[in-house]
């Protein structure tokens with residue numbers, strides 16, 4: 001092959017790459033349209049190995065707020081899909097929690113057990129800071145408040161820092177408390193009393209939130225069944241609480257016959273495969289995006305399984321970090337998180353009255369709230385006379 005042929009081959013390859021890139025860009029824009037996103041930012045820093053994606057879904061209510069998770073995703077597509085779904089969920093969560101923030105999320109593609117370094121989180125901080133207040137972030141699955149102490153050296157837009165670093169501390173505390181409020185409201189709706197004593201709850205995932213939830217449930221007198229891929233955490237809880245906590249496998253936890261199934265690990269656990277295996281009366285857990293698709297919410301409604309919309313019952317962490325931006329006050333956070341109880345009962349009532357899935361009743365309520373605020377924001381707040389060019 002002559003030099004000329006080699007040259008034309010390179011040009012062809014270049015053109016193909018360009019076409020592929022263009023196709024990918026079109027796909028991303030399609031995906032953004034599908035979910036209604038405003039902005040997607042790809043962050044790469046080779047020296048620290050950082051590969052991350054920030055998605056900003058909707059800023060009608062205020063700057064986008066959402067945690068940053070670290071997962072060894074098997075592909076960029078999988079990470080993109082996750083961040084788009086999660087950031088959209090945050091818009092709904094903020095809307096329902098009456099927080100003046102929009103929906104956003106960040107995902108780091110990496111293994112939290114081996115890939116974390118202080119520099120990686122400083123790089124996270126710099127990318128977040130570059131968004132100039134459009135996006136605020138903190139801990140989520142696979143990340144800890146301590147990780148964000150490094151990010152906070154580079155950015156003012158970090159929330160959920162440890163208390164000794166001026167933050168409000170671990171968000172999993174109010175999150176677990178909020179899930180418990182959701183369970184009490186569910187008990188009230190189904191059995192006429194918020195009491196959980198004697199009720200059987202199956203908790204999938206005993207990480208930061210799940211572990212605390214189990215502690216709260218045991219204190220309420222509930223019987224708890226747990227499963228986690230991290231067996232050490234299960235053993236620790238079983239040793240601590242003896243007969244009150246029973247262990248089962250990660251493949252069987254969703255099939256346990258119980259009053260309440262509590263997904264507290266990854267999302268998408270209610271799907272075509274699992275939905276007919278569920279043997280619970282209600283689903284109340286912290287995991288984001290528990291329904292793989294909206295139609296799974298409809299199916300739960302048809303089957304008579306009461307589903308507590310995840311973005312409402314897991315809003316405790318968001319309520320805390322939103323409060324941190326205003327100036328953190330623990331009592332106020334607890335009071336706002338307690339309100340999840342009444343809000344969930346209102347959603348159950350609406351679902352019953354309109355014979356629609358609880359997930360749809362919650363979505364409707366959020367959209368009504370967002371539209372009301374969007375309408376208010378049409379009122380101009382100020383106008384500088386200097387802008388008239390006098």
Ligand SMILES: NC(=O)c1ccc[n+]([C@@H]2O[C@H](COP(=O)([O-])OP(=O)(O)OC[C@H]3O[C@@H](n4cnc5c(N)ncnc54)[C@H](O)[C@@H]3O)[C@@H](O)[C@H]2O)c1
Nearest residue numbers: 141142171172175205207208209228229265286287288317
């Ligand atoms: N931390 C918060 O404040 C917060 C707030 C709102 C929502 N959430 C959501 O709650 C869920 C849990 O969050 P977290 O902060 O406790 O995360 P975490 O990483 O501390 O805990 C997740 C746990 O799930 C386990 N796990 C993973 N896959 C599993 C599987 N297939 N079966 C059983 N266990 C499995 C992990 O080993 C881990 O112990 C996530 O979906 C997160 O997005 C968390």
